[in-house]
Amino acid sequence: MKPRLLVIPAIIAAFSAAVIWASLQLELSPPMIVGEGMQPRAFPIFLMAINLLLVVILAVQLQREGPKRIPRQPYTTWGSVVLLGVFYVLTVTLDMFIGIAVVMFLMCLIWGERRIHVAAALALVTPLAIFILFDSALKVRFPRGVLVNWYYG
Amino acid sequence: MLEALQAMGSVILDPYLILLIFITTVLGVIIGVLPGLGATTGAALLLPFTLTMEPLHAITVLATVYVSATFAGSITAILINTPGTAAAAATTFDGFPLAQRGEAGRALGVAVVSSTMGGVFSVIVLCVAAPLLARVAYQFRPPEYFALTLFGLSMLASISAGGAVRNLIGGVVGVWLATIGADRATGIERFMFGNYELYEGIGFVPVFIGLFAMSELLVQSGRVNHIVNTISMKAVMLPTKEDYKKIWKTVLRSCGIGTFIGILPAEGATVASMIGYSEARRWSKNKEEFGKGSIEGIAGAEAANNAATGGAMVPTMVLGIPGSGTTAVILVGLMVHGLRPGPYLFTEQVDTVYQIFGAMLLANFVFMAMGLYAAKIFARISLVPRPILWPVVFALSVIGAYALNASLLDVWIVLIFGVIGYFARRHGFAVAPIAVGLILGEMVERNLQNSLKMFEGEWWLILTQPLAAVFLLMAFLGLCGPAILQWIMTRRG
Structure with missing residues (x-):
């Protein structure tokens, strides 16, 4: 046993x-x-x-x-799990899009992207493009937050 | 029959639909070549984008992604020894060795032709078998549906990943998830813990995005340093006369195997390709070539996995029982767009149904053209660095989940099920059984309730219904058959 x-x-x-x-x-x-x-x-x-x-x-x-060897989780996995928590906190306290941008930026870096400008550009352009698409084409109303309040007025 | 053909043919006369099929095929192939992003994840991520579309266009998008992504997994399986989708895993066994010998173009040519033949064959079977099965399904009453869904759940035991017991545990948990919310018969709230957003039950789409996309993100986070060997290729070559002579029997056999396995509830393209491959080896005169670059091996796996796509649509549309993880998403798509899956779909929305079949048929030819002329470009896309790709998947996952009901709860569900799915997979549990269980859960409980009312509480009378008894027997054999067989073999020494 x-x-x-x-x-x-x-x-x-x-x-x-x-x-x-x-x-x-x-x-x-x-x-x-x-x-x-x-x-x-x-x-x-x-x-x-x-x-x-x-x-x-x-x-x-x-x-x-009998026991099977399960490889240890690398720091990137734990880091990504923590980032999901960071996303929750930022969405609840600030804005969902700030949460997405911050998590995307940090995820890029944690996963090994060394060019900070690439990570920053990705973190800014992707949420913006998704917001424009969903807001204009799909007419989705996003949850209130710092940025969304400013946009909706 | 003529009306059905007319409806299917009308697809070719609709320029918007053709454009949609073309764009979605490109998208499906991209999803298929990106390791980790399979047809199921792709369909789950695309579902929110279809919200404003007509039902026909929305389901066409999902079905096209399904067939094209299933094929596209073979491109990276052959060129970089990394199956883009789980269904293409068997293609690596011979595809990559053949590519290493300098015959990557030939390997891809065989894969493209076999996949197309498998896909077209299964759509033809779908067109013929679905209405016939629908006619039988009209006779089904609650006991038959209850037994059928139990049969569907029992088939979870044989899904390739995990093991029978682990898959069944996942399936049972999925069925339990379907009980969250107000009980439909009495209105009593179950497991809502004061959250009235759960009154209608837990949403399928956020659970799917969490289980498939978010958990895959966490799995991929452990592979950021994975290095791939790419193989250069001049152009994709169509099989020669000699090649056709060698593979035609294998392709035909795999078309049959793939379609049949696809039709079985809960089985999918991955199981089909593995069986297609092993059967190709078993019947081959050149067994020694397998694993070293056999074109029969590639044809066997590829014809079977694409044949499973059409097959899996049969129980999905006729019975409302998903034939695979991806068809579970398509089933949700049907429901979201107001199409009620089940036999009545074939009387109430017959034109739409055949137009969907027509679109699937067309998608097979579109991906064939893309496979032949653009495989090289698509293979390059697969080399997009993970640190760039997966943060984008994260953004699409959370926004996609939110967009469906404009509910933040759905976003939290994605995160929770992402983590649950990741740890489940880490300990050998597949996530597809949870998804299938969630879809079937409501059906199982409702039909059990109705059966009990029908037989005034005497549940054993379900067994006296011939069709229900057959399904229950099949479920029993599916669960206990292998163990009984093993016991008999052991007794015989």
Whole structure:
């Protein structure tokens, strides 16, 4: 028994258990409405019961197969994940387009682009082009923010 | 039949549609040659751009991207030993060795011709089989649909990436995601945690963009230092008479295999190309050439993966069950544009359906011309540096997700599912089962509910319906067949 191999099944099992718990908190519908059908909570519980069964099989399979070497994530991957968080913060606090431009610029640099002017040009031109296309051709109204407020007036 | 042919022929008389097919084919080929950006990601990213289009034009865009990107993966598979799409992975086995021998033009010529033949064959099958299947599907009631969707979910077990158990877990999670929102029968809110934007359920498009595009971005972030060897080529050469003699049987066989695998719910071009390749090897008189530059190997894989495109459209349009990851996006496209996938599509929107088929047929010839005359240019596009390409994909992903419903929640869903998809893939879980499960989830629950009401709560009566019983048996065999077979083989020693 290798406990390290049980991490993934344990995470899925915990998720399934959490869903079952959340399903049990759902309201019950009056029998008159449900009739011969199912209560809204029944189907998710049924699904997660199947998932728990599959998790047991997965755990056994993993023990049989033994550990597999998963290469470590390079800093570029972690950096990109962090940038997704940066995008969230900038969008909520400032403006979605500022978020996109900053993340594009930093992503270019983190991924190895050494020419700062290329990264800067890409980060400015792409969001601008997308904004013009979606605003004029597709008539999309973008969320309010510093730049969008200034544009919409 | 005459009306169908007329509708298909009308595509050629519509200059706007032809222009659209041409532009989208160029776009599809570019998407196909860029490693990591496959047909599914491409279609998911393009879907928001089709919002203001007519339904016919929108679905034509998505279907054209599907067929052209599936073919284009072979260009980089042959010239830089990197399949542009997963469906072209089998093409690298013989395409690159042949190119290394100085015959890149010949390899591409065989790939182009085989892909076109596969694509055209499958569209013809689509035109014939879809209305026939629709006629059968008119008879389906909730028990049959419930059993059919279970069969579709059971087929997830055999999707190439991951393993059966991992894929099924992904599928079940996808079905659960479909339960988020207000229960359609009772109106009771499920897993919304006070967020009323989720009342109608979780959006398919942001989940797809997250799972396919954003997670791929994170996967590609680990490959920024990947170096590719390019092979120079003078021009693409059409196969010679000798080549045709060598490959025609393989192409025909792969056309059949690819179309059949495409029709099976949840199977797609990747599985088709692998089986097409292995069958080409099995039946070949020159097995020793395989892996060293066999044109039969290229033809087997390429005819099969493009044949799967038409095949996968059959269950998508007739039953509303996606035949692959990309057709799942096309299915969403159909729904977004008010076309109700299912047998009634063939009575209510018959002209549109055949025009879509006609557009797919035309797209096959357009990508053939592009493959023959512009493959060299497209191969260069594949060398766009990752630090330039993927930030653009990021911008398109978030704006595309937002544009559909003008909702920031959709953008957060993209980010969340991007990270979930990345970690799932890192631990051997494919993301396509989650997407297919999400699409089928509502169908499974609704038809189970209706079946229970029909049989007054006695669920086992579903088994007494002949067609439903057949689908359930097929689902059981799909899930347990390999294990039973292995057990029998072990017993026999």
